[in-house]
Amino acid sequence: MDRILIAALIVAVAAAVALVQRRRRTIDAPTQARHEAPTQLDRSDFPHPEREWLLAAFTSATCLTCADVARKAQAAASRHVGVVEVEYSASRSLHDRYGISAVPTLVLADAEGVVRAAFLGPVSATDLWAAIAEAREPGSRPAPCDHQASPPAPGS
Numbered sequence: 001m002d003r004i005l006i007a008a009l010i011v012a013v014a015a016a017v018a019l020v021q022r023r024r025r026t027i028d029a030p031t032q033a034r035h036e037a038p039t040q041l042d043r044s045d046f047p048h049p050e051r052e053w054l055l056a057a058f059t060s061a062t063c064l065t066c067a068d069v070a071r072k073a074q075a076a077a078s079r080h081v082g083v084v085e086v087e088y089s090a091s092r093s094l095h096d097r098y099g100i101s102a103v104p105t106l107v108l109a110d111a112e113g114v115v116r117a118a119f120l121g122p123v124s125a126t127d128l129w130a131a132i133a134e135a136r137e138p139g140s141r142p143a144p145c146d147h148q149a150s151p152p153a154p155g156s
Helices: 001-025 064-074 092-097 123-137
Strands: 055-061 079-086 105-109 114-120
Touching: 055 064, 055 123, 064 079, 064 123, 105 123, 114 123
Parallel strands: 055 079
Antiparallel strands: 055 105, 105 114
């Protein structure tokens, strides 16, 4: 009888310990990467420091989206906007200097190097051109449309 009582007590203690351990065990939330675009560039680090605007596309040769973003950026080149692709393997020091942790990262900087617009990941040509227009002439971007239709007025 003593053996059964001791065995039952051991089982009860083991079950209590297991229950406490299970309740203590919490699952941590997945780590979230924080990718941020730089807020300031040293224009002398890039070609065309004399131009009013610099559009810098931080890319990687192994990234298909990067090639699309770089192509869209090149289309914006003009006498006012200098465009440069900063490919990781060719310009790792610039990626490190500006804390580029994800590609593509596209930044538009003014003559002083202040970043006025930035995109992380894919960008549409429309959004890119609108950002350039807004940076060059604030207020030029139209207000977003409200796509919800208003209900018809009674009696209409």
